Amino acid sequence: MRLRSLKENGTMIKINEHYTEIGNNYLFAEVAKRVKEYKEKHLEKKVISLGIGDITQPIVPAVIEAIVKATREMGKAETLRGYAPYEGYDFLVNAILKHDFTDRGIAVEAGEIFVSDGAKSDTGNIGDILGEGNQVAITDPAYPVYVDTSLMAGRKIELLPCTPANQFVPSFPEKTADVIYLCYPNNPTGTVLTKDQLKPWVDYAVEHQSLILYDAAYEAFVSQENVPHSIYEIEGAHGVAIEFRSFSKTAGFTGLRAGYTVVPKDLTAKTSKGETLSLNAMWRRRQSTKFNGTSYVIQRGAEAVYSPEGLKQTRETIAYYMQNAKIIKEGLESLGLKCYGGVNAPYIWCRTLNSMTSWEFFDFLLNNAQVVGTPGSGFGASGEGFFRFTAFGNREDTLVAVERIKAVLLSNID
Numbered sequence: 001m002r003l004r005s006l007k008e009n010g011t012m013i014k015i016n017e018h019y020t021e022i023g024n025n026y027l028f029a030e031v032a033k034r035v036k037e038y039k040e041k042h043l044e045k046k047v048i049s050l051g052i053g054d055i056t057q058p059i060v061p062a063v064i065e066a067i068v069k070a071t072r073e074m075g076k077a078e079t080l081r082g083y084a085p086y087e088g089y090d091f092l093v094n095a096i097l098k099h100d101f102t103d104r105g106i107a108v109e110a111g112e113i114f115v116s117d118g119a120k121s122d123t124g125n126i127g128d129i130l131g132e133g134n135q136v137a138i139t140d141p142a143y144p145v146y147v148d149t150s151l152m153a154g155r156k157i158e159l160l161p162c163t164p165a166n167q168f169v170p171s172f173p174e175k176t177a178d179v180i181y182l183c184y185p186n187n188p189t190g191t192v193l194t195k196d197q198l199k200p201w202v203d204y205a206v207e208h209q210s211l212i213l214y215d216a217a218y219e220a221f222v223s224q225e226n227v228p229h230s231i232y233e234i235e236g237a238h239g240v241a242i243e244f245r246s247f248s249k250t251a252g253f254t255g256l257r258a259g260y261t262v263v264p265k266d267l268t269a270k271t272s273k274g275e276t277l278s279l280n281a282m283w284r285r286r287q288s289t290k291f292n293g294t295s296y297v298i299q300r301g302a303e304a305v306y307s308p309e310g311l312k313q314t315r316e317t318i319a320y321y322m323q324n325a326k327i328i329k330e331g332l333e334s335l336g337l338k339c340y341g342g343v344n345a346p347y348i349w350c351r352t353l354n355s356m357t358s359w360e361f362f363d364f365l366l367n368n369a370q371v372v373g374t375p376g377s378g379f380g381a382s383g384e385g386f387f388r389f390t391a392f393g394n395r396e397d398t399l400v401a402v403e404r405i406k407a408v409l410l411s412n413i414d
């Protein structure tokens with residue numbers, strides 16, 4: 001038998017002790033644990049999940065065909081592709097530029113796009129090019145990656161509450177922020193900033209020479225005219241903002257993995273010696289050192305999202321999800337529960353019943369309606385007393401879940 005370990009008392013390395021400052025349980029791990037325990041005790045019950053923001057609708061045919069075709073190319077010497085360019089293949093970069101920017105009248109150039117394996121890694125990894133001492137402002141509640149990766153790097157954070165009291169429009173930080181994470185349309189609240197509401201943030205960043213990290217993973221769900229698809233629709237943003245995009249929610253790539261990040265060439269920062277550096281060049285350097293490209297096959301799939309059929313089919317899937325959003329929102333509001341979001345985003349953010357805490361409401365819905373949502377407090381302290389439902393379920397489950405919730409809430413309203 002092979003010995004697993006010669007020494008019982010561990011290594012002597014110095015670890016990144018900042019990891020002791022982040023919570024142990026990733027939010028969705030705790031949700032999954034409670035659901036698993038419930039299911040084991042109640043084998044006969046069918047639990048419906050409107051919880052984690054994962055997709056349920058099949059990936060559209062245009063994308064699948066492109067992936068299959070590209071896979072076959074890999075099986076022939078003449079069409080085989082090895083390592084991909086770090087920034088992504090031209091065919092995908094050009095499709096992104098045309099459809100997401102040029103056609104919308106937004107100025108972005110080829111050398112400013114970096115194709116990646118998704119927005120989660122990029123929103124976290126971007127910290128690699130930021131110095132330790134930066135003061136970071138993050139909206140609260142938020143997608144957990146921003147807070148956790150900032151803590152892992154030992155950065156100081158100021159949270160900016162977003163609640164009904166400020167109509168989910170964050171106030172400027174008290175302590176001048178070097179780096180500001182904004183995510184619109186927002187996960188988890190489903191709320192947006194209009195162009196007029198985003199402009200002051202760009203102005204703030206220009207005035208304080210700060211950097212905005214703009215997560216636009218839900219851009220494809222924007223339905224209202226005055227809501228920006230990209231931060232670069234706002235004057236001045238090219239000098240102060242990096243934007244993250246993802247094919248995950250746009251086209252169901254959560255399991256395929258593709259996204260991209262825009263780092264404008266206008267973006268610069270100074271070293272402590274006063275030397276000016278390009279963030280675009282730094283990110284290129286970071287990616288070429290630590291990242292070896294998104295797979296060719298998947299980039300072909302992403303390219304197909306922008307084909308006429310791909311656009312049509314993915315729009316239909318998004319419309320399907322947004323119909324779910326409407327069903328959830330109208331169902332909950334018919335009970336007098338106050339709900340937000342669900343118009344430009346696939347999330348509905350609602351108050352819990354009878355002032356329950358978010359986790360009490362989670363357990364209440366799981367036990368009484370066998371419906372799973374996500375406790376708002378898991379996204380930050382300002383999420384306490386709220387609950388997130390996702391529109392990414394299938395129609396049948398969504399309808400049943402809403403009916404079950406209605407039934408239990410009606411018999412429990414104070």
Ligand SMILES: *Cc1c(COP(=O)(O)O)cnc(C)c1O
Pocket residue numbers: 053117118119120121143183187215217245246247248249253254258259
């Ligand atoms: C889902 C999501 C992402 C997407 O991450 P991927 O790694 O591209 O799947 C990024 N940001 C937010 C806010 C999200 O909700």
